[in-house]
Amino acid sequence: MRISITRALSILQRCARDCPQQQHSSPSVGNSTLSGAVRLLSSQALATSKEPEAGNVPKKSLNLFSAINQALHIALETDPRSYIFGEDVNFGGVFRCTTNLADTFGKHRVFNTPLCEQGIVGFAIGLAAMDNRAIAEIQFADYIYPAFDQIVNEAAKFRYRSGxxxxxxxxxxxxxxxxxGHGGHYHSQSPESFFCHVPGIKVVIPRSPAQAKxxxxxxxxxxxxVVFFEPKWLYRQSVEDVPEGDYMLPLSKAEVMREGTDITLVGWGAQLSVMEQACIDASKEGISCELIDLRTLIPWDRETVEASVNKTGRLLVSHEAPVTGGFGAEISASIVERCFLRLEAPVARVCGYDTPFPLVFEPFYMPTKNKILDAIKTSVSY
Structure with missing residues (x-):
């Protein structure tokens, strides 16, 4: 049965009223009234794009949130089945990633929702099931937990349970x-490992503006x-030349950012810039580091990491999430299984501590350049 988006949103609003009130420390959210009923569009071919060839495409210097905005603009422009919704997206969102999209494409395609993550994702699943492109925004990853059941029990299993x-x-x-930098335990968490445990969804984390787009x-x-985590630390700090047109980067394909011979470093998201600085400092002491950006955590590119470790004989994984049960543990176990006879030192992990994310003590919690450099030296001299 096909229903209008106006009708679907009214159901979502009722769901919000029935949900327990959540105490979010973000700006208040107003409900949008959609103008007219929008028919759910039938299936049509996607716009074809490919990875741009280096030096062959015009580029523009952008920060990360602007690159995200550009990608969302292209998604809405190239496919009329695409819709963006979430808390405050109508005016641009907390981090301004959806700025001007409602003005350009209309409030029937870019609209605010009630403050109810379970409802947002539930609505998105229904919209996507009707052959649309549902792009749902959760204001902070820390707020995704009320929608956990919808993601892992509904979205991830939808295809499987229907054969x-x-x-x-x-x-x-x-x-x-x-x-x-100042988010504390409700605005700085890294929950990627929860979703990496779930068959049926993909988990993607970019490190820079061009990668993000x-x-x-x-x-x-x-x-x-797909659950797409964006490193908020880099929204304004990370700036690089980004291809201006429509292009896609392959999922589940890691990128070797820096080639080396002594040790392999693996990371994702904002942690890559920290790890890169550690690699530079290590090179000054004669240690050659190979740095790999995983980009997609599930399904992750085991082959690229395995080939690198077989060459270097050592592995270090770094992420902001707590060390116990973090995705670094999966990488470590997999590589030990595949490369045991080539390893010349135990796999090292430089991660967050097993505590709630602190506020005042954030500098002590974070896996810093110096912590990574010390771990590199320890591994190489093992």
Whole structure:
């Protein structure tokens, strides 16, 4: 049965009224009234794009949130089945990633929702199941937990439980994650490992503006549900030349950012810039580091990491999330299984501590350049 988006949003609003009130420390959210009923569009071919060739495409210097905005603009422009919704997205969102999109494409395609993450994701699953591109924004990754059941029990299993007769592959859930410098335990968490445990969804985390644009467009157009975590620390701090056109970067394909021979370093998101600085400092002491950006955590590129470790004989994984049960543990176990006879030192992990994310003590919690450099030296001299 097909229903209008106006009708679907009214259901979502009722869901919000029935949900327990959440005490979010973000700006208040107003409900949007959609102008007219919008018919759910039938299936049509996606715009074809490919990874741009280096030096062959015009580029513009952008920060990360502007690159995200550009990707969302392209997604809405190239596919009329695409919709963006979440708390405060109508005026641009907390981090301004959706600025001007409602003015350009209309409030029936970019609209605010009630403050109810379970309702946002539930609505997104239904919209995607009707052959649309649902791009749902969770204001902070820390707020994603009320929607956990919808993501892991509904979205992830939709295709499997129907024997591939139905799916919600057009679903992308965007969420700012990680340290922000002053967020404390409700605005700085890194929950990626929770979702990496769930078959049926993909987990993608970019490290820079150009990566964010290409990976987000690939996620939106992928035929599987994707949880797309954006490193909020980099929204304004990370700036680079970004291809101006429509392009996609491959999911589940790691990138070797820096080649080396002595030790392999693996990370994702904002942690890559920290790790890169550690690699530079290590090179001054004669240690050659190979640095790999995983980019997609599930399904992750084991082959690239395995080939690197077989060459270097050592591995270090770093992430902001707590060390116990973090995704670094999965990487460590997999590489030990595959490369045991080539390892010349135990796999090292430089991660967050097993505590709630602190506020005043954030500098002590974070896996810093010096912590990583010390771990590199220890591994190389083992």
């Amino acid at each position: 591939n007769q139905f799916n919600c592959g057009g679903l992308t859930i965007r969420a700012p994650y990680g340290a922000v 290409g990976l987000l467009l690939s996620s939106i157009r992928d035929p599987n549900p």
